[in-house]
Amino acid sequence: MERPELPLPQLHAFVVLAEELHFGRAAARLGIAQPPLSQQIRRLEDKVGHALFTREPGRVALTPVGHELLPVARRALSDLADGLAAARAVGSGRTGRLRIGFAASLALTVLPGLLRDFRQRFPEGRLEIREMTTAPQLTALRERTVDIGLLREPEEADRELDFRTVLTEPFVAVLPHGHPLAAGRTVRLADLAEAPFVLLPREAGPGLYDRILALCAGAGFVPDVVQDAVEWQTVCALVETGLGVSLAPASIRRIRLKGVAFRAIEPGAERTRVAVAWRKSDRNPLVAHLLATVSPQSQATR
Template sequence: MERPQLPLQQLHAFVVLAEELHFGHAAARLGITQPPLSQQMRRLEDTVGHALFTRAPSGVKLTPAGRELLPAARQALTGLADGLAAARAVGDGLAGRLRIGFAASLALTVLPGLLRTFRERFPDVRLDIREMTTAPQIAALHEGSIDVGLLREPPAVEPGLVFRTVLTEPFVAVLPSAHPLAAQRTVRVAQLADSPFVLLPREVGPGLHDRITGLCAESGFTPRLTQHAVEWQTVCALVATGLGVSLAPAGIRRLRLKGVAFRGIGPDAARTRVAVAWRQDDSNPLVARLLGAVGQDPGPGTGRPAC
């Protein structure tokens, strides 16, 4: 047999009457007259199947059934109030869960300051941070498994997604410490033409991969790719062993790996672009909150806000 659903308005009136034990006082507290309050109590008693109050000229008293109902009624009203407050907080973008994908190199530049700023403003939001390269981030955005992406060199156009540039930083040459060019303060990209290259695979970051090979093409050569690594730390570690050289975002210098030399590639060095990405039709208010925090505190590093 299905249990009857008790109207919350009746439960609220019941709790107030149980606290006041006087119809006149309870009605005044509820902002109604006594007849509507009496009608509500009669309907509630009909639902329960038993009297909830004994009535007397001096006031009312709870019956055993009424005393049994009171804690449950209070719990139901408290649960509703808590649920409404939680729903408002989520709807206002003050609570809830936000899933963020980020390129590993951004942990050295923009990510720490962004997360610090966001957590200070919205301490009740649960952050789910996932390290991902560019291509997996775009796929995860389309699938809905992340809400926001922080990535490098996004595609010019991606249906259903929006990209906003938030940071640019120059490229640097990554050299083994024993490499002849490591003795120079700066190097030209063309000087790397005879060295083997270590790079991220194109399938995990096509934009950044093409940007680096494009810089080489502008300098008159096609890089000879001998090693691939998914993470920049691994790229640098392979460079340190003498397996090749690389071009990387300047923030990678913060890794400070032994056996690796980072050198600028000139005062007019090309810059790599960092963007925040989100679904165009996403109505999650937390996405807008994060977008508002992006660029407020980019944190330490060599990057600069995009113009």
């Protein structure tokens, strides 16, 4: 069966419309009028043989066929961009681009030094950083929309990706400043058994979420999670209001909120792990250069 040729301009128009879900905004982003955009989408749908979008007054949505095509289209455009960037780097002596996804808490630990080293070693390289929780980073790596991931507690049984531990740090209890347990220097984990908890949702970082639940289980209880929040700063802000307590990586102590106390937990042997992740098949030389600057267990927070 002959495979249909999918012109890249049509794929580009499709991806932009899929992101905007609005013909006017997508056309403005592409720098074209709406009729040419509609024509591009119609031609692509003719080639695919199925509708990619449902069109109703005031509403555009992807069809199941569109959802299936979207990651493929993104990879195709990303591969083209990577190829062009690599070719230009060879022709001009520049170093190309590196796209890094990172968990927000790592802006408090490993990320600044990593970016500083990169800038010093490759001053002409183009660096793009994107704040993402762990699960979206893994998806972005597989879909080739980032080149490097900095994430917590990844599950390393992965055929496409490699991982290297770059940081371990203990957990701390996050308490409202007036909480009775905040009066001491340490907190027994079992003493939090009756407290309501504020945590990141599991879908944001399954590995870290499961580690926290395992810590609580080891202390003999299941935490009563009354609220979740995607960012640690929001978790701390909710703790400050008295909504609950939390367990977090020790680097979260660098979030300065007057109404929040951070206390070491007992027993304190358990540590959370930060890893750098990359595609096994990646041929971007900047990925290899960055990995060469990151040694295993290069940092630890006590």
